[in-house]
Amino acid sequence: MKFYFYILLTSFIFSGCEKPNPEAQKQNLSGYWEIKTVKMPDGEKKNFDMNTVVDYIEVKSDSGTRTKVSPKFDGTFTTNGVSENFTLKIEEDSLRMYYKTPFDEWKETVIEAKDSTLTVKNRDNKIYTYSKFKKFEFKE
Numbered sequence: 001m002k003f004y005f006y007i008l009l010t011s012f013i014f015s016g017c018e019k020p021n022p023e024a025q026k027q028n029l030s031g032y033w034e035i036k037t038v039k040m041p042d043g044e045k046k047n048f049d050m051n052t053v054v055d056y057i058e059v060k061s062d063s064g065t066r067t068k069v070s071p072k073f074d075g076t077f078t079t080n081g082v083s084e085n086f087t088l089k090i091e092e093d094s095l096r097m098y099y100k101t102p103f104d105e106w107k108e109t110v111i112e113a114k115d116s117t118l119t120v121k122n123r124d125n126k127i128y129t130y131s132k133f134k135k136f137e138f139k140e
Contacts, residue, residue, distance in 0.1 A: 022095035025113035026088060029059045032069070032077075032133035033118050039127040054133045062088045066099075075135050 034054040038046045056067045056077070066084045069077040086097045095110040097120070111127065112119040118130040 020112060022090045022093065022110070025095045025110050026059060026062075028113040028115055029057050029064065029088075029110070029118070032056050032071075033130035034133045035128060036131050037129045039129075041125040055130070059088070064088070064097075071133065071136065073136055 032054050033056075034051045035048045037048065040046070053068050053070055054077075056069045056079075058065050058067075064086055066086060067079055067082070069079045071077055084099050084101060086099045089096050089098060095113070097108045097110065099106050099108075106123050108120040108122050110118070110120055116132045119127060120130075121127050
């Protein structure tokens with residue numbers, strides 16, 4: 001009986017250590033994302049309970065755009081028209097987003113990209129966690 005318990009325990013441990021599939025993560029990047037937390041390199045964590053701006057990410061193949069948008073009560077969004085273009089690359093078993101503007105270049109590493117959660121690490125080792133934005137619902 002102990003033998004079966006150890007086999008079961010070992011399988012749970014190894015299944016929990018499975019690395020995310022970067023190719024599959026690409027499929028989950030598109031959408032409206034609102035920031036929930038930022039974990040600083042020193043371990044400090046900042047929470048964001050309410051956001052007036054969300055990130056709209058659109059991915060096509062190995063490139064995409066990220067635009068800051070403001071949700072409106074009627075379910076639409078407004079934007080200032082500024083977007084950041086990025087390319088996607090898989091390096092060292094991780095999905096990376098490479099940004100380039102006339103003023104700067106940087107990359108973000110996707111730690112997790114699921115249907116409802118996005119976590120990225122930037123060049124300053126800050127870890128940003130986002131959740132899918134849910135439109136405003138008013139109940140009568």
